[in-house]
Structure formats: structure tokens, C-alpha cells
Amino acid sequence: MISGYCWRTLLLRLVPALLSAAWLCIALPAQQNANMQRLDILSYIHQSWDKLSRSSFSCTSFRDSKVVLETTLLYLPADLPVPANVIQLQDECNVQVKKLPKTITRLGQVPPESIHPSGLLYLPAPYIVPGGRFNEMYGWDSYFIVRGLLADGRVDSARDVIENFFFEIDHYGSVLNANRTYYLGRSQPPFLSAMVMALHQANLKNKKDDRAWLQRSYMYVQRDYTTWMTAPHYDATTGLSRFADTGHGPVPEIADHSDYYTRVARWFFDQHDTERHYLTDRKSEGAGAEIWFSSCSEPTCPRSGPYWLTQRFYSGDRAMRESGFDTTFRFGPYGADTEQFVPVCLNSLLYRVELDLAAMAGELGRADEQKQWTTRARQRKAAMVRYMWDARAGVFADYNVVTRQRSTLRYATGYYPLWASLATPQQAASIRTALQPLEQSGGISFSDTLTGAQWDKPYGWAPIHLIAVEGLRQYGYTSDADRIAVKFLRMVAADYARTGLIREKYDVVAQTSEVHVKEGYSDNVIGFGWTNGTFTALLAELPADQQSSVVAPE
Numbered sequence: 001m002i003s004g005y006c007w008r009t010l011l012l013r014l015v016p017a018l019l020s021a022a023w024l025c026i027a028l029p030a031q032q033n034a035n036m037q038r039l040d041i042l043s044y045i046h047q048s049w050d051k052l053s054r055s056s057f058s059c060t061s062f063r064d065s066k067v068v069l070e071t072t073l074l075y076l077p078a079d080l081p082v083p084a085n086v087i088q089l090q091d092e093c094n095v096q097v098k099k100l101p102k103t104i105t106r107l108g109q110v111p112p113e114s115i116h117p118s119g120l121l122y123l124p125a126p127y128i129v130p131g132g133r134f135n136e137m138y139g140w141d142s143y144f145i146v147r148g149l150l151a152d153g154r155v156d157s158a159r160d161v162i163e164n165f166f167f168e169i170d171h172y173g174s175v176l177n178a179n180r181t182y183y184l185g186r187s188q189p190p191f192l193s194a195m196v197m198a199l200h201q202a203n204l205k206n207k208k209d210d211r212a213w214l215q216r217s218y219m220y221v222q223r224d225y226t227t228w229m230t231a232p233h234y235d236a237t238t239g240l241s242r243f244a245d246t247g248h249g250p251v252p253e254i255a256d257h258s259d260y261y262t263r264v265a266r267w268f269f270d271q272h273d274t275e276r277h278y279l280t281d282r283k284s285e286g287a288g289a290e291i292w293f294s295s296c297s298e299p300t301c302p303r304s305g306p307y308w309l310t311q312r313f314y315s316g317d318r319a320m321r322e323s324g325f326d327t328t329f330r331f332g333p334y335g336a337d338t339e340q341f342v343p344v345c346l347n348s349l350l351y352r353v354e355l356d357l358a359a360m361a362g363e364l365g366r367a368d369e370q371k372q373w374t375t376r377a378r379q380r381k382a383a384m385v386r387y388m389w390d391a392r393a394g395v396f397a398d399y400n401v402v403t404r405q406r407s408t409l410r411y412a413t414g415y416y417p418l419w420a421s422l423a424t425p426q427q428a429a430s431i432r433t434a435l436q437p438l439e440q441s442g443g444i445s446f447s448d449t450l451t452g453a454q455w456d457k458p459y460g461w462a463p464i465h466l467i468a469v470e471g472l473r474q475y476g477y478t479s480d481a482d483r484i485a486v487k488f489l490r491m492v493a494a495d496y497a498r499t500g501l502i503r504e505k506y507d508v509v510a511q512t513s514e515v516h517v518k519e520g521y522s523d524n525v526i527g528f529g530w531t532n533g534t535f536t537a538l539l540a541e542l543p544a545d546q547q548s549s550v551v552a553p554e
Contacts, residue, residue: 041496042539045532046152048502052529053157054135055126057085059093062120064180065133066253071096073119075181077171078103086122104184106173107227108246112184118252121179124167125160130504131527133256136178137164139188140324141530144463146195148533150202151540158202162195166220174227177322185247186322190228190349193221193356211364218360225353228346232339235401239383240342241350242401245318248311250288257521264334265291265309271333278313278336281306288314315339327520328455330398330411330447334519340402344388348396348416351380355421381422394430396423412438412446412464418471428475435468442508443488444468454520460488460508462534469538482546485538489550492535502535504528 054061062072074089076082078100089095098119104110112118120136127137128145142161149158165175175192177183196217203210227233232244254260268279283290283306292305313336320326320335323343331338358373387399390406395414397406414435417423423431438445440458443465447456455461465488472481491511496502503513504525515524539547 041493041502042536044496044500044502045148045536048527048532049128049149049152049154049157052128052131052527053126054129054137056120056122056124057089059089059095061135062093062095063135064118064120065135065256067118067182067255069117069119071117073098073117074122075100075115075119076122080122080171083124100181104171104173107187108185109173110184112182112247113249113252115181115184118181121168121172121176121181121184123164123179125163126157127161127164128157128529129527130525130529132504132523132525133521134178134525134527134529136180137161138178138529139165139175140191140463143191143195143198144466144530144533144537146198146533147466147537148529148535150198151533151536155199155202155206158195158199162192162199162217165192165195165224166216169220169223175224180253182252186245186318187227188322189324189346190224190353192224193353194349196221197356197359214360215364218357218364221353221357221360225350225357228350235342237401238342238387238399239379240347240387240399242340242342243319243322243338243346245315245322247318249314250309251318251321260519261288261309262291263519264313265307266293267333268309269293269307278310278333279307280310281308283308284311287311312336325455327453328446329449329451329453330407330409330413330455334453337400337402340400341398341407342387342401343398343413344384344396345413345416347380347384347388348420348422351377351384351422352420354380384417384422389427391430394427394434396427396431410435410438410448412444412468415444415464415468415471418474419467420471421474423475425475428477432472432475432477432480439484439487440508441487442491442506442511443484445508452518454505454515454517458507458509459505459515459517461505462488462528462531466534466537469541473541482542485542486546486550489535489539489542492531493550501526502528502531504531 056074062074072094073096074086076086076097076099082097086097090097101110123137128142128149129135130138130141146158146161168174168176168179172184174187175190177186177188200210200214228241232246233241235242250261265279287308290306290308316332316336316338317334319338320328320331323338323346326335328335331341354373354377358370358377361370361373384396388396388406390397396417397408399406412435414431418428418431437448440460443460445457445460446464450457465484469481469485472484491506491508492502494511495506495513499513504527505515506513507515513524539550
């Protein structure tokens with residue numbers, strides 16, 4: 001039995017020790033928890049690359065929740081012998097293997113709508129998908145994925161992705177929106193040269209001789225560039241390029257959001273836009289399903305239907321989807337006027353492509369070609385300054401070739417000229433100031449306008465953060481770049497701490513992945529390829545002390 005004296009003595013000795021231990025539990029883990037949190041999210045991303053990996057030889061690759069399919073199909077190029085491991089798929093995955101009707105050398109040569117039923121397009125190497133309903137390899141998503149793969153040391157996986165794009169150029173006529181047959185009519189923002197240069201720099205860092213591969217890449221990047229310099233993508237009046245799609249009518253890949261076009265038509269109906277531009281009461285070929293509306297009972301009310309969206313609307317809608325910014329009001333309501341615009345983002349990217357081709361030509365000892373690409377870049381820059389530079393607003397603005405006017409809307413794509421090194425130092429200073437209102441507590445809002453569309457305020461996406469941050473760094477605005485990067489990374493990390501997931505899109509005003517999208521895809525997909533890649537790449541670029549601060553708040 002312990003006496004009262006002994007108890008008092010024991011407590012006097014234990015209490016300080018317990019208090020000290022309690023303090024350690026509170027104080028020490030602050031930094032440790034920060035490091036654990038950072039390591040935890042990086043571990044999630046590291047493991048996600050394997051979870052998001054697909055190939056034409058894996059049964060998981062064929063699932064497509066976007067469309068209704070009774071039969072699962074894999075389509076091969078018309079001129080490609082059937083690989084042996086593809087033959088095995090027919091039994092293992094219950095997949096039918098077919099060939100495309102003819103050899104393809106350009107976009108739209110085989111109309112996507114002519115292929116029934118739709119299916120997966122064969123690619124020879126493994127690839128990374130964004131996640132969820134996006135279960136195929138996407139054009140511009142893959143640049144940000146490649147950046148993440150390289151930051152994570154997965155050089156071979158990054159090269160596989162790029163090699164698949166070379167295969168698409170050879171056999172499907174272009175870098176595609178994604179490798180499904182219903183995407184055979186359109187591409188996506190041209191990041192191929194940036195992917196090539198990112199891998200080339202990684203090879204140089206690893207002291208790997210890739211001259212032969214760079215030679216091949218140089219050829220493929222030129223072929224991809226040609227897509228944007230010919231009809232329907234090239235605008236001869238300005239000498240600049242635009243988004244366009246060779247298909248007609250409603251796109252099939254939003255079947256799982258089947259009320260989208262009805263909502264669009266309702267919006268135009270409420271705006272009394274009938275028999276003018278986007279909504280008509282006269283059916284034309286490929287116009288899609290007829291649409292009816294409940295209307296008021298007054299004699300002056302427009303009749304309730306039937307109505308159809310016009311081909312003009314569908315052309316703009318399809319072009320908007322090629323831009324990657326679906327859905328946005330940036331190019332008119334619901335992107336309906338996308339084809340009329342030569343956009344800042346696309347032409348900044350093509351300027352970057354021209355500079356990349358000049359750099360490749362220089363490394364390959366092709367001095368004359370290097371001069372030609374440098375000249376092309378200079379000509380594009382001059383055209384962009386002439387048609388797009390708004391000195392009063394202090395930004396490059398999308399230019400409408402029909403109305404001959406610049407857009408007055410403020411969008412985060414204004415950072416692209418910085419990322420592409422196109423702006424002069426004076427222009428960069430103006431852009432920095434003009435776009436500051438887009439900065440929110442969780443990073444950069446894509447626009448300053450509330451439309452309900454997912455590529456407008458209050459939503460911020462991973463790609464624009466990489467573009468903006470690296471663009472600002474190019475011009476010496478390091479503190480701005482670090483601040484924006486930390487805001488975005490902290491938001492993603494904090495949301496991950498709450499949910500255990502990384503998502504496609506975020507509300508940068510409320511700093512959450514709980515989004516309420518009205519126009520676009522209401523679901524917020526888990527994965528997520530380009531968020532993972534951007535998080536890893538941006539984190540690696542921060543100073544060490546800033547990296548350690550990227551933790552979820554208590």
C-alpha cells in the first residue's frame with residue numbers, strides 16, 4: 001500500500017513530466033504534422049499515377065460512362081496490323097476489335113458521327129487519364145500530367161504519353177481531344193512542343209543523349225503545328241488561329257448530362273433569341289432533338305415549340321470544347337461564338353510552339369530552319385499586338401474577327417502571353433496589374449464574372465495556376481508567383497485533409513472542392529490528373545520554407 005506522502009512525491013515528479021509530454025504533443029507535431037500532411041498528399045499523388053494508368057490492353061480502359069454503349073469496341077487504324085495482345089482482349093474483356101474505314105491524315109477525314117457504335121481508339125503505350133468519367137488520354141490535360149510525372153521522377157511514363165501523341169498524329173491525323181472515335185473531329189490546345197521540351201530538359205538533367213528522339217519529336221511537332229495553320233483553324237485575315245471542330249450537331253460525349261442542350265435552349269428562349277442566331281423553329285439536318293417549353297398563356301407569349309438549336313450554335317459549342325474551356329461564357333453565351341474568335345491562349349501557345357521549334361532546330365544544327373521559326377514567331381507576335389493588345393485595359397484580349405472588336409471581358413487566359421514569353425516587360429507589368437482582381441483567397445478565379453459556368457467565377461482550375469505562376473516568374477514577379485502558388489496549394493492540401501481526395505475543380509473564393517456548377521459538368525471528378533501534376537510541379541518550384549508551409553489549416 002502506497003502512503004499519502006509517496007503519492008504526493010510521485011505526483012510532484014510525474015506532473016512536470018506529463019506537462020512536458022503534453023507540450024510536446026501540442027508543440028512538436030506542428031511542424032511534424034505539417035510535414036506529414038505534405039508527405040501524405042504527395043504519397044496520394046504518387047500512388048494515383050498507377051491508379052490512373054490505362055492502356056489499350058487493359059479491360060479498365062474501355063469503360064465510358066459518358067455515352068450509352070451496348071457493345072464495347074476498340075478501333076484500330078485502317079493500315080495497322082492487329083497486334084497479338086489485342087486479339088486476346090476480345091475474350092478477356094469482351095471487346096470487339098474493328099478497324100477504322102480508311103487511313104486518316106487530317107482531322108475530320110472520317111466524320112466522327114459516321115462511326116457506329118463509338119469506341120476507344122487504339123494507342124500503343126500506356127497513358128494516364130484524368131479520372132472518373134474522363135477515362136481516356138486527353139490532349140491538353142496530358143501536358144500538366146507530364147509535368148507531374150517528371151517532377152515525380154517517372155520519365156518513362158512521361159515519354160509513353162508523348163509517344164502516344166506521335167501515334168495519334170501518324171494514324172488519326174492530329175493530336176486528338178481524346179482517344180475516342182467521337183473525338184476524331186477535333187484537337188485540343190497545342191501543348192505537344194511544351195511536353196517535348198519538358199522531357200528533353202529532364203533527359204539533359206539526367207545526362208541522357210536524346211538527340212535521335214529530339215529529331216523525331218521535331219518532325220511530329222511540326223505536323224501538329226500544321227493543324228492550326230490550315231482550315232478550319234487558320235484565319236487568313238488576321239494571320240492568327242482559332243478553335244474549330246469538323247463535326248456537326250450535338251456532341252455525343254455529354255449523354256450523361258442529357259439535359260444540357262435543353263437548358264441552353266431554354267436560356268436562349270428566355271432571351272427571346274428565336275429565329276435569329278442560336279434557336280430556331282425550323283428543323284435542319286443534324287439539328288438534334290426537338291425542344292419544347294412551357295410558356296405563359298398570354299397571346300403575346302412565344303409559342304412553346306418545337307424549337308431546335310441551330311448549326312451555328314453547334315459549331316461554336318464544338319469549337320468551345322476543343323478549347324478545353326467547356327463550359328464558359330468567354331466566347332459568347334455558352335461559347336456559341338467560339339469560332340468567331342482568335343483567342344489569346346491559343347495564339348500564345350502557337351507562339352511558344354514556334355519558339356520551341358526554333359530551339360529544336362538550333363540544337364539539331366538546322367540554322368536556316370531556326371531562323372524561319374523565329375521569323376514566324378515574330379510575325380505572330382506582331383499580329384497579336386495589332387489585333388489583341390488593349391493598351392487601355394492593359395491586357396491581350398480575344399479578338400472577334402466578325403465584329404472586328406476585342407473582348408472586354410477579363411479572363412485568366414490573359415496570363416498566357418507571360419507563360420509563352422510573348423509580352424514585353426512593359427506589357428507584362430500591365431498584365432500583372434490588370435489581372436490582380438482575379439486573385440482570390442484560394443488562388444486565381446478563371447474570370448471575374450458569375451455566369452454559373454464551370455470555367456467562370458468563382459472556379460479556379462489547376463492549369464491556369466501553372467500558367468500564371470510560371471508566367472509571372474518569367475518576368476521576375478517572384479513574390480507574386482510564390483503567393484499565388486501557395487494559395488492554390490494550401491487550398492488543395494486543406495481540402496485533401498478534409499476529404500482525402502484531389503478533385504478536378506475548386507471554388508477559389510470559398511476555398512473548397514464543394515462546387516455548385518450550373519453549366520458544365522456538375523460532378524467534381526476525383527483523381528485528378530492535371531491537379532495532381534500541377535500540385536507536384538508548383539510545389540517543386542517553391543523555396544524550401546514555402547514548401548513546408550503548404551499544409552491544411554487546423
